[in-house]
Amino acid sequence: MARLAAFDMDGTLLMPNHLLGEETVRTLNRLRDERQITLAFATGRHVLEMRHVLSKLSLEAFLITGNGTRIHSTQGDLLHRQDLSPEAAQRVIHGQWDTQASMHVFNDTGWLTEFEVGEMLNAHVYSGFSPKIVDVKRIPADEVTKICFCGLHDDLLRLKIQLDEALGGRAFLCFSAVDCLEVLPVGCNKGAALNVLSKHLGLTMKDCMAFGDAMNDREMLSSVGHGLIMGNAMAQLKEDLPHLPVIGHCNKQAVSHYLTHWLDTPNLTYSPE
Template sequence: MYRLAAFDMDGTLLTPDHRIGPETLAALNQLIDRDMVVTFATGRHYLDAQPIMAKLGLQGYLITGNGTRVYDKQGQQLHATDLPADVAEEVLHTQWQTPASLHVFRDEGWLTNLAVPEMLQAHHLSGFHFQLTDLQRLPALGNSKVCFCGPHDALVELQAQLHAHFAQRVDLCFSAYECLEVLPLGCNKGAALEKLSGHLGMTLADCMAFGDAMNDKEMLASVGHGVVMGNALPQLKALLPDLPVIGHCEKQAVAHYLQHWLRSPRSPYTPV
């Protein structure tokens, strides 16, 4: 029924300790054995996501940076979108009233002016690490996205500041409860998946997708079959009430769903 399956990573494929369970890995390999195109759609950087896939012995297409980059199975970049130079300059040089730390993502890596060691726990599989630098000296071109990380309430206040400043010049998205992202306008996982599916001679109707956070909203809403995780943010469930909700990532719910779907793709599913 579907020819491509797209998966968010954190909170979807990965367990809360940022690992992938054996049942999930087996289910993904079953899809590949049945000639489905497997795609990983993540907010992570390519230098973070690709080593995780390589360690697991998985080869798939990659949508990274919440849609700012698309790669084929060999790591060839198929699509790239950056923040406009004037927007990047304003984000980096405006004195925002917030305690949140600022992080910039470019093809060469993750750049910040403040060491936040606890943030590295999510990257233990890949070894991906921030580079300390003076963000004021970064070039205005080549910045794919900017992230603010901090307490959720503070980020909600910052979101209002950013909305007032930029109006319709950027997209703002909570990729996690404590991470607010500034993205190029119109850039999201759904738009990137549309580009990828077109490149492969498909449409979004040929795709199924799994996700748990607000950065998955456009992707889940636009594919032929979107699936919401049981541990998804309440806002996502409220915005997509017609989509099926499965179990928790901690229990490898994606694997259970896929095993059921592979056996009988048209029959109802009961969450585990």
């Protein structure tokens, strides 16, 4: 039986309106109260934003944020951190890239960009998290957690080729959504971070279940004892992990639907709603 459950946020726990449904919140509380399962949110979002989310929900959970760059305990203590190398951060921030995508830099102070983000703020309606408009070229390269590029997918695919060539293995690149390409520290991903957290709790990855929808969830889903892919997941994720079960869509709170079945009728065959 699972003893630790890890959840991606966007496209997984969150509905398309970027809110958590009431059924989802009730089910998460059932996992904790009825089965004593430890909860972890594994997300690309910043810890400052996730702390605000948890405070509104009154949920006790570990936080894996920044796609694995930070792990915090249920009491808010920092358990693990990993930053981009200064060389990689310097190269990306000061590079000349053939792209229309906007660049967003993250560190412990928050979200930093030169761009007016407009509709991007819709994704943060639950928390009100917003960027600081700064000259990103003045950000200290030794304080960068990750860098994101947001734009059209085909443009980002071309950009990924440029970044791979320029960085030469000094960073890990992945898509956290079809319109978001992330530059992360080498070896940094949600799966690696969940492994650190599992060991901290005296567990193994086989004791974990995890839910996700994007390529930044790939390592986590493939390494746990019970990985589940959302019906609305990126096609590449489903293609890369064809052996994992696919549940329903986030717009129908499919995580709650699956877990309710798992809690109440585990002897019956599950079928997505």
